[in-house]
Amino acid sequence: MLGFIWGQLRGRAGRSVALLAGVLVATTGFVVLTGATTTSRLDVTGAVERNTRAAYDILVRPNGARTPLEAERGLVRPNYLSGLFGGITPAQYEQVKEVAGVDVAAPIAMLGYSTSTVPVRFDVTRAVDPSLERQVIRLNPTFTAERGLSTAPSSPRYVYVTKRPLLYPEWGGDVDVPSSPYSDGRTYKYDEYCGQVPREVLPDGRSEPICDPYLAVRSGNAGQSSERENWSVDTVRLLPDGRFEANRWLPGRAERVVTDQLVVTYRVTVPFLLAAVDPEAEQRLVGLDDAVTEGRSLRLDDTTTETSPGPSVTERSVPVLSTSRPYLDVTVRSALTRLPQARPAGLPIGELERTLGRATGLGVGTEEYTLTDGYRDLLAKGISKTGCCTGELQTIMQAGAPEYERLPDGALRAVARPPFDHALYGGESALNLHSRPWLADDNGFRPVTALPQPPSGGHLQLRFWQTVGIFDPEKLSGFSDLSRVPLETYEPPRTDGADERSRQALGGRPLEPSGNPAGYLSSPPLLLTNLAAVPKLLEGDVTPTRTAPISAIRVRVSDVAGYTDRSAERVRLIAERIADTTGLDVDLTFGSSPAPQTVELPAGSFGRPELRLTEPWSALGVASVITRAVDRKSLVLFGLVLVVCGLFLGNAVSAAVRDRRRELAVLACLGWSARRIAALVLGEVAALGLAAGLLALGLAFPLAAALDIGIGWRQAVLAVPVALLLALVAGLVPALRAAGAHPAAALRPLVAPARWVRRPRSLFGMALVNLVRTPGRTLLGAGALAIGVTALTLVSAAAYAFRGAIVGSLLGDTISLNVRSADTLAAVVTVLLGAGAVADVLYLNVRDRAAELSTLRAVGWTDATLARLVGYEGLLIGALGAVAGAGLGLAGAAWLVGGLPSALILVAAAVALVGVLITCLAALVPAALLRRLPTARLLAEE
Incomplete structure (x- = not known):
């Protein structure tokens, strides 16, 4: 028997080599893909593990x-x-800390915006x-923000430069006195407007006095006005040596300064978001103390301090860590104009504004300054x-979502x-020392409310924050770049x-x-205080924020x-315990990553x-989705390779049996049993x-070395039994058919007529009839191609679309599905095997209908x-298989992605x-065999 088998294989070398190649491709693909699956999973899980620790x-x-949403x-x-x-x-916070398995529980209390x-x-x-001798420099400021897209002009500011001597008030800090001493030793009446x-x-x-309307605004409730409405007149003296002398206000006193350059400084209102944290927990969570670059860090005993500078005044000061990065996109540009004829001395405010506003002069340039530079x-x-x-907390603004x-x-x-209602900044119950921000007049996206100040009862209460240290947010540790934004x-x-x-x-x-509290993009908390300071700061507050x-x-x-x-399971269980214990909303951020949203x-x-x-x-749960997807992808590709190879081999063995039908019939007549x-x-x-x-x-x-895939000896040795098993499975059905065939079958027509199909009227219709005559063979070829197209669809989808579609996340973009060259090679091989199966079907059709085709050639x-x-x-066949395969591949890709x-x-x-194109190219081979048909001999046999 063995010799007979060897003779049969050698006698039909072409068919034997084709079968050998099919089994070889399938077996090698199995070994390589198994190694690729292991390597791919290790790569993906390693990358996920490295990049999802927030x-x-x-x-x-x-x-x-x-x-x-x-x-x-x-x-x-x-x-x-x-x-x-x-x-x-605070009681719920204590409950969270007591849950077993909690390493760090870091609370944060968002208090609101301070100006x-x-x-x-x-x-x-x-x-x-x-x-x-005398001149006025007019500055016309323009505020710009949001990359220069939002622009608003401001009221002019003026600088009066004179060579005449100036007298300066010797201010003692009391604003209620009717008069004030000046530098010449005299006392002058206090002007309530100037x-x-x-x-x-x-x-x-x-x-004569030189009025400054900005000082008048500051002496009242500055919050009632916008900084765009404010205008001022600064006065400096040009000394004979070319230097400039000016008066600088300091807390409780005034000081004269002499400088070589005339630098005018204006104050722009900026809202900073204040939050309270537990310093110890924050250090353990993100290393807050290690991010302090100047001053000291927050201490556990930091709290609100209270002083009484006067019999009817109470000041509460809150210690804070201030950011080293303000994250503000605001620029102020100013056009400069020299007004040589303007004379502001002695003019009341109303006439001063009209006089300076109507004055004409010469443009002398522009200046530009960013708020980031000002903060530096x-x-x-x-x-x-x-x-x-420092900053005030007279009215704490809270902007909703x-x-x-x-x-x-x-x-x-x-x-x-x-x-939003501007009265929130300058209501009767508030005493704001700063004007409202200019962008507060723009349309917003967040509802804004004010945390009211406790009733004073005739006692003036002032609330401030004072910096004790500077921290750099970008020096905080404890997270991966792929998971830090925006959680x-x-x-x-x-x-x-x-x-x-x-x-x-x-x-x-x-x-x-x-810088707009109601703006769409909200700054992170840039001022941090101790959670222990909150009760004293909000003492008397009737809102739920205090409790x-x-x-x-x-x-x-x-x-x-x-x-x-x-x-992941450990985190899930602890999250469930927290939710059951506290009744709060709990989200698992473990394994999450930023996901783009338009x-x-x-x-x-x-x-x-x-x-x-x-x-x-x-996006929550990204890591879990990715690790499951890579397992599914490898498993699906592995199964498709084996199935398409099995179909290819089954078709090839069936063709070999059909080609030997006369020989097998002769053996049966000679007494060979079916077994x-x-x-x-x-x-x-x-x-x-x-x-x-x-x-x-x-x-x-x-091959594994060329594809950078690790394969062990155990995986490689599996190639032998897998190849043997695959070949036996592929040949089982054709062997049983050959054994059960009657010897007279060799004399019967190979192709049965399709009686239920109408007579074709075109060449395309005739092709359709021919395929319907052998439906099993047609479906086998189309199915093999469909499986190959399914595999290629999955791999192409993973390479092209999964980066933004699997979870739409930065982690998914970085890791993707780790589509390796072995996966692509396996998919391409399955398509080629499917195309080969189609070519084999067409070849068998040509062989079986050789007499018919010869007759058609004979008639012209x-x-x-x-x-x-x-x-x-x-x-x-290609269209049927390609459409079916694309549909199956699309369904499989949607299964991996979770959407379509x-x-x-x-x-x-x-x-x-x-x-379809590959199938058409494969059809060229059997089409070329038509020229080799022995027309005369076939017609003679018929």
Whole structure:
């Protein structure tokens, strides 16, 4: 029997080599793909483990804080703390800390916006004409923000430069006195409209005041006015040596300074978000103490201090850590004009404004200064009461969360709001020392309320914050770059343009916070105080913030180093315990990553056009989705390779049996039993499988090395039994058919007529009839191609569309599905095997219908027409298999992704087209065999 089998294999060398190649490809693909699966999983899980360790694993928020949009999409919006003021009590915080397995529980209490000022400095030295005895330099400031898209002019500011002597008030800090002593030893009446201002000495010895309306505003409630409405007159003396003498106000006193340059400084109101933390927990969570660059860190005993500078005045001072990075996109530009004829001395405020406003002069340049530079100037002064940094807490502004409308394309549109009530800054119950920010007059996106000051009862209560240290948010530790945005507390929000128009409007730069409390982008908390200071600060406050000040608790779980199934389950169990114990909203941030969300921003009233932005929301559970997807992908590809190879081999063995039908019939007539005939067929197939397994064993290592895949000896040795088993399975059905066939079958027609199909009227119709005559064979070829197209669709989708579609996250973009070259090679091989199966089907059809085709040639059909007939058959099989395979691949990709993005549909369509083209090319081989048909002999046999 063995010799007979060897003779059969050698006698049909072409068919034997084809079968050997099919088994070899399938077996080698099995070994390599198994190694690729292991390597791919190790790479992916390693990358996930390295990049999903955030500062905390669980986010605890007040009950009801999770919005329906967040719950529906599994996302957490950026700056989730902005708009979240209180809601968790200290008792609930203690409950969270006591849950077993909690390593760190770090609370944060968002208190609201404090108003402070940042200096803006303009050097106007070059604008001064030293030959003039008196002159006024007019500055016309223009505020710009949001990458220059929002612009608003401000009232002019003036600098009066005179060579005449000036008298300065010797201010003692009391604003209630009717008169004030001056530098000449005399006392002058206090002007309630002009304030305590310098006086210019006239040639006759008299002196006249030079009103400064800004001082009058500061002596009242500055919050009732916008800084765009403020105007001022600074007075300096030009000394004979070319230097400048001016008066500088300091706390409780005034001081004369002489400088070489004339630098005018204005104060721009900036709202800073104040939050309270537990210093010890914050250090353990993100290393807050290690991020302090100047001064000292917060201490556990830091609290609100209270002093009484006067019998009816109480001052409460809160110690804070101030940021070293203000994250403000605001610039002030000023056009300079010299007014040589203007004479402000002695004019009351009303006439002074009209006179200076109507004055004409000569433009002498422009100056520009950013608030970031101004904040650096503050830091350069060092931490002190007269340096950096302080601000007021007379009215604490609280801005809620934005609302969204859902657009048909899945994007979100922020709901615009009119400017908030300005009385919140300057109401009767508030005594604000700073004007309201200029952008507060713009349309907003957040509801703004004020945390009211406790009733004074006739006693003036002043609330301030004072810097004790400076911290750098970018030095905080404890998170990966792929998971830090935006779940980290101190990360500044930045959004890029989502379309070309928006990107051009932003100048290719991201949109940043503008300093408007009601603006869409909210700055992170830039002022941090101790949680222990909150009760005293809010003493007498009747709002729920005082009794439940904590906005969120960030929890890090112990014994969790990186993302693994065990760690994920541990975090989930502890989150459930926290939710059951406290009744608060609990989100698992473990394994999360930023996910792009398109947000449409309506136009602003200061010139900002409508923008379409890409905002990094946080997708929850990204790591779990990725690790499951890579396992599914490898498993599916592995199964598809084996199935398509099995179909290819089954078709090839079936063709070999059909080609030997006369020979097998003769053996049956000679007395061979059905079992012996089946053993002959299976023996031939088993011999080829064994040879292919040995060859695959030798090829696996160099191929794996070329693809950078690790394969062990155990995996490689599996090639032999897998090849043998695959060959036997593929040959089982043809062997049984051969054994059960009647010897007279060799004399019957090979192709049965399709009686239920109408007579074809075209060449394409005839091709369709021919395929229907052998439905099993047609479906086998189409099925093999469909499986190959399915595999290629999955791999192409993973390479092209999964980066933004699997979870739409930064981690997904970075890791993707780790599509390796072995996966791509396996998919391409399955398509080629499917195309080979189609070519084999067409070849068998040509062989079985050789007499028919010879008859058509005899009656005048050309070889080109016959080739077109075969080509149409190949096109139909290819279209059937490609469409079915693309559909299956699309369904599989959607299963991996969890959705059906449009990108996947495009990928599936492209792969289906490639499958049809490859099938048409494969059809050229059997079409070329038509020329070799022995027409005369076939007709003679018929």
